[in-house]
Amino acid sequence: MLTQLFPKKEMDLAAFRADFPLFQRRIKNKPIIYFDNACMPLRPRQVxxxxxxxxxxxxxxxxxxxxxxxxxxxxxxxxxxxxxxxxxxxxxxxxxxxxxxxxxxxxxxxxxxxxxxxxxxxxxxxxxxxxxxxxxxxxxxxxxxxxxxxxxxxxxxxxxxxxxxxxxxxxxxxxxxxxxxxxxxxxxxxxxxxxxxxxxxxxxxxxxxxxxxxxxxxxxxxxxxxxxxxxxxxxxxxxxxxxxxxxxxxxxxxxxxxxxxxxxxxxxxxxxxxxxxxxxxxxxxxxxxxxxxxxxxxxxxxxVGVENVHKQLVKLNQYVTDGLKDVPQICVLGPPEAAKRSGVFSFVLKGKKVHEVSLLLNNLHNIMVRSGAHCVHSWFNKPENKSSVFKDGTVRASFGFYNTLEEADVLVKAVKEIAKL
Ligand SMILES: Cc1ncc(COP(=O)(O)O)c(C=O)c1O
Missing domain, CATH: 3.40.640.10 (Type I PLP-dependent aspartate aminotransferase-like (Major domain))
Structure with missing residues (x-):
């Protein structure tokens, strides 16, 4: 099923991933799931x-x-x-x-x-x-x-x-x-x-x-x-x-x-x-x-081709958006359509602090995301946003073209697990 979603002719993801040594690293014997790409993507060894x-x-x-x-x-x-x-x-x-x-x-x-x-x-x-x-x-x-x-x-x-x-x-x-x-x-x-x-x-x-x-x-x-x-x-x-x-x-x-x-x-x-x-x-x-x-x-x-990157980001975002849509506490910032949010899934779990969620993702599953105001404080300080569920910032998972659906799946399961804690 997953390989059907990533036919080889589109982009040889495995070959590109091999250019990023971080994917070989293990923390607590587990791979790193790097979803902080809006902050800083990884750099290929060629660069x-x-x-x-x-x-x-x-x-x-x-x-x-x-x-x-x-x-x-x-x-x-x-x-x-x-x-x-x-x-x-x-x-x-x-x-x-x-x-x-x-x-x-x-x-x-x-x-x-x-x-x-x-x-x-x-x-x-x-x-x-x-x-x-x-x-x-x-x-x-x-x-x-x-x-x-x-x-x-x-x-x-x-x-x-x-x-x-x-x-x-x-x-x-x-x-x-x-x-x-x-x-x-x-x-x-x-x-x-x-x-x-x-x-x-x-x-x-x-x-x-x-x-x-x-x-x-x-x-x-x-x-x-x-x-x-x-x-x-x-x-x-x-x-x-x-x-x-x-x-x-x-x-x-x-x-x-x-x-x-x-x-x-x-x-x-x-x-x-x-x-x-x-x-x-x-x-x-x-x-x-x-x-x-x-x-x-x-x-x-x-x-890689920017159009391939965009397609991949939307695919990952769609997978996470669909996977988490039935979690009652979740609120996603921005338009509901994943295709309009490129590689960014910015969310809150009602009742949970954003920094607590990002730390749990890191500590439990090596999933690296960012939480807070993402240097856009002025948006969070607008009166209508200050009184919304987003008042204390969001947890932002941001995907890279080298991320996989398997990694997105770990995120979906982890967020569901945290929502139940
Ligand atoms: C939309 C946008 N503009 C500007 C910047 C600033 O980039 P830099 O800190 O590399 O100057 C960022 C960094 O996150 C950004 O996301």
């Missing part, structure tokens, strides 16, 4: 090995010295940037490396040419990384932050967006929204959001941190102005991310963090000449092994 090549073979600086080692770093970074740009359907010179998705959003927030009275619109379920940069600017009196309320099933409302855009009558300069939510896995209608925002002359930033593993995220095809990602969310190394844009939109931005590599020339009289894009935004020594590892991660993702 780790590629990053290590830098440290072993050419551990130098790019763009500074003219010796052989420096030339090799330069070449490896260039090749990675080319791969990454291709993956995101963007120009190579419009890929800016940052520390992570958070830094990429902060880069736009601190360099976009806002004028007094400008409005930035987000959804009501943004990760703190796409909320705090705007709240900070608002506190400084530089912008006004407004949000678009979700529907009762926590989905995006294009009508509500249009109402906001009309209400602010040309003052909304940036619509900065999550593509796929880490809270409940819901994917927003980003193409329609972009078309509507552009109609009202607003630019669009998409927080693609979660979407990038399971959806096609191509800048030019979508028509987005800015997209932000973290490598660790897409099978790549920690400590590297990117802002992906167009030359035109990058040139609109002022410089943010400045220093070495961001200028062509500088003078003690106060003048300096900015570097071209993207270097003018990449200050100081870069994370070369991270960049090179990210280049390998996008190649790996291409091999």
């Amino acid at each position: 780790v090995e590629k990053s290590n090549e830098y440290y072993y073979n050419f551990p130098g600086c790019a763009g500074r010295s003219n010796h052989k080692i420096a030339e090799e770093v330069e070449q490896a970074v260039h090749e990675a940037r080319t791969e990454i740009a291709k993956f995101f359907g963007a120009e190579e010179k419009a890929v800016v490396f940052t520390k992570n998705c958070t830094e990429a959003i902060n880069l736009v927030a601190n360099s976009f040419p806002f004028q007094s009275g400008d409005v930035v619109l987000t959804t009501d379920k943004e990760h703190n990384s796409n909320l705090l940069p705007w709240l900070k600017l608002q506190k400084q009196g530089l912008i006004r932050h407004e949000h678009v309320d979700s529907t009762t099933t926590n989905e995006f409302s294009l009508e509500a967006l249009e109402r906001k855009l009309k209400e602010h009558n040309g003052k909304v300069k940036l619509v900065s929204m999550v593509f796929t939510s880490n809270l409940d896995g819901v994917t927003n209608p980003v193409k329609e959001i972009i078309t509507m925002a552009h109609k009202y002359k607003a630019k669009v930033l998409l927080d693609c941190a979660q979407a990038v593993v399971s959806h096609e995220v191509k800048l030019k095809k979508l028509g987005a102005d800015y997209m932000t990602v973290s490598a660790h969310k897409m099978l790549g190394p920690n400590g590297i991310g990117a802002l992906i844009s167009t030359s035109e939109n990058l040139k609109l931005l002022n410089q943010f963090i400045v220093g070495g590599e961001t200028v062509k020339d500088s003078n003690l009289d106060g003048s300096y000449v900015m570097e071209d894009i993207p270097e003018r935004f990449e200050a100081g020594l870069q994370n070369y092994p991270g960049i090179i590892g990210l280049g390998e991660a996008v190649k790996y993702l291409e091999r």
Whole structure:
């Protein structure tokens, strides 16, 4: 029955799983069931090995010295940037490396040419990384932050967006929204959001941190102005991310963090000449092994195929949703249809504390999930949510493409067991 659901021609799951050494590890003599993928997916050994090549073979600086080692770093970074740009359907010179998705959003927030009275619109379920940069600017009196309320099933409302855009009558300069939510896995209608925002002359930033593993995220095809990602969310190394844009939109931005590599020339009289894009935004020594590892991660993702990833996530989510639907205490956050929640099953068991449930899953079955507010505190603090079953957060099981139905089955049985305790 299970093998019928996973015919070999779709994806050779066993072969891909072999690339992830964690699956060989045992804790208390039992395998690990890793369902914390929205926080951080596992990294295949190809990515780790590629990053290590830098440290072993050419551990130098790019763009500074003219010796052989420096030339090799330069070449490896260039090749990675080319791969990454291709993956995101963007120009190579419009890929800016940052520390992570958070830094990429902060880069736009601190360099976009806002004028007094400008409005930035987000959804009501943004990760703190796409909320705090705007709240900070608002506190400084530089912008006004407004949000678009979700529907009762926590989905995006294009009508509500249009109402906001009309209400602010040309003052909304940036619509900065999550593509796929880490809270409940819901994917927003980003193409329609972009078309509507552009109609009202607003630019669009998409927080693609979660979407990038399971959806096609191509800048030019979508028509987005800015997209932000973290490598660790897409099978790549920690400590590297990117802002992906167009030359035109990058040139609109002022410089943010400045220093070495961001200028062509500088003078003690106060003048300096900015570097071209993207270097003018990449200050100081870069994370070369991270960049090179990210280049390998996008190649790996291409091999798996994001549409295969998405299919697998929905299959797992469907299995868990169906398996637990008759548990009387369970409440699932987001729309009832598993297909609308991608790889996220965010739930509470009425009468049980969320941290207690996640600890029991870990202690009894090595099932690793996350519990709490998932860095979306502002959603839980909305009055209507504060008085709901979700007031103390949720337990979030988030699947990876390498997870199996057998693992999902262990989760279903474990949650039923905990519900009865
Ligand atoms: C939707 C979303 N946006 C932004 C972030 C921030 O990513 P990072 O901490 O890697 O910058 C996360 C991380 O969980 C996320 O899920």
